[in-house]
Amino acid sequence: MRKATITDIAKELNLTPSTVSRALNGSSLVKQETKEAVEAKAKDMGYVRNVMASNLRKGVAQTVGIIVPRINRQFFSNVISGAESVLNDAGYNVLICQTEERYEKEVYAIDTLLWNQVAGILISHSIETSDTSHLSKALNSNVRLVQFDRVFYNIPDVKVVNDNYHGAYTATKHLIDNGYTRIGTLAGYMTSAQYRERLEGYKRALLDAGMEVDERLIFKDTIIRETGYARAKEALDLGCDAMYSAGDFSALGAMQAAKEKGLKIPDDFGIVGTANENFTELMTPSMSSISLKPYQMGKAAAQAFLNDDGSNPDSMITIEMELMKRESSNRHKESK
Amino acid sequence: MRKATITDIAKELNLTPSTVSRALNGSSLVKQETKEAVEAKAKDMGYVRNVMASNLRKGVAQTVGIIVPRINRQFFSNVISGAESVLNDAGYNVLICQTEERYEKEVYAIDTLLWNQVAGILISHSIETSDTSHLSKALNSNVRLVQFDRVFYNIPDVKVVNDNYHGAYTATKHLIDNGYTRIGTLAGYMTSAQYRERLEGYKRALLDAGMEVDERLIFKDTIIRETGYARAKEALDLGCDAMYSAGDFSALGAMQAAKEKGLKIPDDFGIVGTANENFTELMTPSMSSISLKPYQMGKAAAQAFLNDDGSNPDSMITIEMELMKRESSNRHKESK
DNA sequence: AAATTCAATGCAAACGTTTGAAATTTTTTC
DNA sequence: GAAAAAATTTCAAACGTTTGCATTGAATTT
Incomplete structure (x- = not known):
């Protein structure tokens, strides 16, 4: 029929x-x-x-593409979720591509979306991506480009990023306010802008409090549990009594190291992680963490696309991070 | 230009x-x-x-729609991920819709996908959905329909489901093998087929081991931490020394209850959860859980779509579940 | 050298919709 | 009741691609 x-x-x-x-x-x-x-x-x-016919005639599809490294990461799936809610309300469909952190797949994703005549592309780059020529292809078409989370600053488009600097600042200040005095950091890798920004926030917080920055307590090679554990041990040997970790997994390792040393958390050792992974609130003691707001970031990116009339080609939106104060750092429960 | x-x-x-x-x-x-x-x-x-023009001419889009309750659930995002990998390799694009557990949005999602001339629809229903007339609309078009995880058995199509029965059976048997003798269950809600199937597996395992089924140790109203905690307390008062939980969050509550009673895990109390949420392996003690295999389920669903030539309208594929043995239930480490 | 095959290309219609301009019908105005 | 204005509908072209059939020209066979 x-x-x-x-x-x-x-x-x-x-x-x-x-x-x-x-x-x-x-x-x-x-x-x-x-x-x-x-x-x-x-x-x-x-x-x-028949949407195909309709779009063909109209010249553009009511579709927006979203490119992420992996859809099954809590962070990205929430970004997508947020973006979708805004876009659906505005009458757009959403086409999702994952790059699996591979540059080649990112290039292919852009092509696919362009073939599909999408009205816009929201993208967070794969780890591998360093060259940006595939983006110019998109910019040269009439699609509206929005970068989020992992962005390149040299592209003239709208960018939506986490406010890493202030997040890390707040976390570190929180530790200071709780009376910790030798505060180290598991800083992540310096190849990534977000970790560099977090480190800056950490340093600034110490300096603003009149504390000195001890380079020996800054570890620039940890994002996973295992290395977090190892580096925290070193830090503890240097008299460190608290750490701000740029990732939750390395923070988990640090907690483990402190426990093994027989230190009480938060009394003898305090820790704040980053990303508010869902295990953080389920542990005992529960772990403080700076929460990213992926859903909100997705909404902001989608909104940026909708608002993009080309008048402001190069702009930046920062999404605040929120400190989730939990047991691992709250020494002064009464003072809160 | x-x-x-x-x-x-x-x-x-x-x-x-x-x-x-x-x-x-x-x-x-x-x-x-x-x-x-x-x-x-x-x-x-x-x-x-221009894919629109191409598809219009060809009459069908190289696109498959996936409908899920929520994309930011670990389970569903992994299903999508798996499906996408298979579909992309086969040259299909994927259009994703989330229903947010609402029937109305599910109906709308189907419409959207039909407008877009998708070649197939992979769907897991929203909690609200009880009527299936919207599915007939899809069946009457020439789209290939595949239901997964939450399925309706009265629809003539391919279904992909978890092997809940055997999963629960294995989990319970594992507890028995570890010497627990009064094993209860946090069974979830009986309105859902998957929980009913898990309960059956649990019962069968007990019976096969010559143990009796004590209805007082079966709790049919818990899926979250809070109720898990409360029900586990009741169970402990009845002399329960282990539980199989149909969900990880209620299992978490149960662990908490046991700890509070001063019981040692796994020596005095054993527990196995379901779903293998990622916090389960990060806790101390780590929690045993029956792992769903969403990625594999996604691949299977996609494969079913690709293979669907209409010759076998009504078929069922079950995805095995895997017991992840961890500290919370492994009393006999040496016997392993 | 004519007839036959074959490879490569062109022609034209079709997919289903939208939209500016033209045509028709209805309503209003004088 | 004719002219003007407004409301409604039709006409026809277009969007960019694909594809069955026709055509061309070259290579091969007779």
Whole structure:
């Protein structure tokens, strides 16, 4: 059974496709009576609009592409979720591509989206990506580009990023306020801007409090549990009594190291992680962490796309991070 | 600057769109030399194929829709991930819709996908969904339908589900093998087939081991931490020394209850959860859990779509579950 | 050298919709 | 009741691609 088209409907009602099309799109040019007749007949015939044809005629699809390294990461799936809610409300469909952290797949994703005539692309780059020529391809078409989280600053588009600097600052200050005096950091890798920014926030917080920055307590090679554990041990030997970790997994390792040394958390050792992974609040003791706001970031990125009229090609939106104070750092429960 | 089309390329090379089209699609009808010229010129002119036009002409899109309750659930995002990997390799794009557990949005999602002329729909239903008329709309079109995880058995299509029965059976047997003798269960809600199946597996394991099923140790109203905690307390008062929980969060609550009672885990109390949420392996003690295999389920669902030639309208694929043995239940470490 | 094959390309219609301009019908105005 | 204005509908072209069939020219056979 062939699918019904507007032409079929038109024939049935002795109208032309034009009128049927307009009726279905709620045009004010068509009589109320006709509209109702068309709608009834459409329903009756099980008509479903052919978006391909419609978009082809209109020249652009009501579709936005989102490119992420991995969709099954809590962070990215929440970004997508947020973006989708905004975009769906605005009448857009969402096409999702994952790059699995590979440059090659990122390039292919851009191509795919361009083939599909998307109206916009929201992208967070793969780790491998260093060259940006594939982005120019997108910019040269008339798609609106928004980068989020992992962005390149040399691209003239809208960027949405986490406020890493202030997040780390707040976390470190929180430790200081709780009376810790030798505060180290598991800083992540310096190849990534977000870790560099977090380190800056950490340092600034110490300096603002009149404390000195001890380079021996700054570890620039840890993001996973195992290395966090190892580096924390070193730090503890140097008299460190608290750490700000740029990642939750390394923070987990640090907690383990402190426990093994027989230190009480938070009394003898305090720790704040980053990302607010969902295990952080489920542990005992629960772990303080600076929460990223992926859902909000997704919404912001989508909104940026919707607002993008080309008038402001190069702008930046920062999403604040929120300190989740939990047991691992709250020494002064009464003071809070 | 207007986008280049095959007609533009044709003009430049004194060819016709037909030949250019064929060249770009690698048809054997066109001379190697011409192919190369076309490809070079296409690249040169920054040509990107218009999928809308192509699909319109071909009558069907190389696109598959996936409908899930929520994309930011570890389980579903992994299903999507798995499905996408298979579908992308087969040359399909993936359109993702989330229903946010609402029936209305599920209906709308189906409509959207039909408008987009998708070749297939992979769906896991929202909690609210009880009526299936929206699915018939899809079945009446020529889209291939695959249900996964949360399925309706009265729909003639391919279904992919977890092997809940055997998973629960294995988990319970594992507890028995570790010498626990009064094993209860946090069974989840009986409105859902998956929880009913898990309960059956639990019972069967007990019976097979010659143990009796004590209805007082079966709790049919818990899936979250808080209720898990409360029910486990009741169970402990009844002399329960181990539990199989149909969810990890209620299992977490149960662990907490046991700890509070001063019981040692796993020596005095054993527990196995379900779903293998990522916090389970990060806790101390780490929690045993039956792992769902969402990625594999996604791959299976996608594969089912690809294989669906209409010859076997009503079939079922079960995805095995895997017991992750961890500290919370492994009393006999040496016996392992 | 004519007839036959074959490879390569061109022609033209089609996919289903939208939209500006033209045509028709209805309503309003004088 | 004719002219003007407004409301509604039709006409026809377009969006960019694909594809069955026709055509061309070259290579091969007779």
